[in-house]
Amino acid sequence: MDFSTPEHAGPPGPSAGSGGRRAAGRGVAGRLPWMLVLPAVAGLVFLVLPLAGLLIRAPWPTLLERLAEPHVLEALRLSLACATVATACCLLLGVPLAWLLARVEFPGRRLVRALVTVPLVLPPVVGGVALLLVLGRRGLVGQWLESSFGVTLPFTTAGVIVAEAFVAMPFLVISVEGALRGADQRFEEAAATLGASRWTVFRRVTLPMVMPGVVAGAVLCWARALGEFGATITFAGNFPGTTRTMPLAVYLALETEPEAAIVLSLVLLAVSVIILASLRDRWVSAA
């Protein structure tokens, strides 16, 4: 990580003792405006304090014991598996969709782009209801799925994956589309003059060049899927072992044994932090 401090960045001066003031006035000369600094600090506290509370109130002595409980491990395993499969589905469908939006001119492209981002702002519960209406047993597509293939999605593990993918895919599409728009298309032209078909160009030139954007998008997508609650509980229900993911377990535990809820929350927090920290330097910050 790169923590270059102002003291190190600046030339060594005689006023080394009052380094604080020099550091503060590095960009624009003058004192920092408290109108900005005060809300900034308040905002930071607001974001960090709840997480700190989680750490302070955690039942540290019994932590490992509680973590090893079968229903915790079960929920964790289910969460990780569903989020990963959902992310894979999003990659499979979302990257081509992003490519379409970024590279192909077609009528109504702006409308399609707006539609893609709807799940981003839609309350997840509404998303769950919508999924039920379409993919539920009596739903438009669900009916047909069941009669033709004997496939039922609601209240199954597959349903969890569908709900998570629905909510998380816009994160991937937006990130990949941004990367595609930022990528220099002349490399694709160069590949075409070398005889590469459009598919080869995508596979061997475009995709490797936007890979940081794809990874960043996949991480965001995975994190969003991991934390998905509203659409999951609406569409897939809350059955231990099949659809009860970590966020659902946290919510349930909060009513019965709050300490378990804290432990489960800590696990989710730890997973998020580990993922962000491990990917930050290599991918996320590059995008």
Added chain:
Amino acid sequence: MSLDARLVVTRAAFTLDLDLHVAAGEVVALLGPNGAGKTTALRALAGLTGLSEGEIVLDGRPLHTLAAEQRPIGMVFQDYLLFPHLSALDNVAFGPRCQGVPKAEARRAAAALLERVGLADRAAARPRELSGGQAQRVALARALAVRPELLLLDEPLAALDAHTRLEIRSQLRRHLADFDGATVLVTHDPLDAMVLADRLIVIEGGTIVQQGTPAEVARRPRTDYVARLVGLNLYRGVADGALVKVGEWPLHTSENLEGPAFVAFPPAAVALYRSRPDGSPRNLWQARIGGIERHGDNVRVHLDGPVTAFADITPAAVADLDLTPGQRIWASVKATETHAYPA
């Protein structure tokens, strides 16, 4: 593998319309100012820009009906566009791989090409680790790797510094001489064009204004742009024997011509005097100094007056004559230093 093309590309504020014929083994340079349509012409040949009208025929086969990836072309881009995620070797092997050559064989061919351009030891390097000159050579090797019948070069030396440019220019000339297909080269640098090309085509405003061998173009410019490029003063007038009237200004030349004619002379042929000089069988006129600037080892003086002209004189002469902008001065050119030719 000769190229016969008529390229018409219509844009909102611009129309490119040119006939292009390149023999097998010939190198033709498209020379022109920015925005003249050189790069558009090259992109049209490559299939990256669609033709509004016209045709591209290579060796009797139509090319304009094919997509870019199906055309038997190799292209070197101005900033090379080497794929940043591939090594130099894999960049060169990219084309053959797209043509279905097995990986091992494509890499062998690529290694041989890199060796030919003197970069065998840089095969594993990523493009960002290559110097400008090395990247240029990899780009050339990559374009040649597809065994093109038509080689297209877009400002191949523009991104290089002066020293590297000299070296790469002579290497490129050698490689182009070895290439047996047709080559079209786009440049705005007259020296690149003169050294690399067998024939120059000068484009201005989307149309051809002059073409010929480098020597012809350099000796007999036909537009102000070309004259500036080759460093000549150029005037268009009407000849009557050894006298060419440029507007009302009579210019004595050494050649006998009739009708519309060009007269050209180098700036170094212009002599400047503070007072009217003696002796008369030469062109003498009174001019006003419009500007003075350094030009190589000499000083270039911009002259306004009955005609505008450039004069190149030594710094010592500037001091002797005590020249300042706005000053009035006498200028002369010997008839024997001018060159007149039909317009």
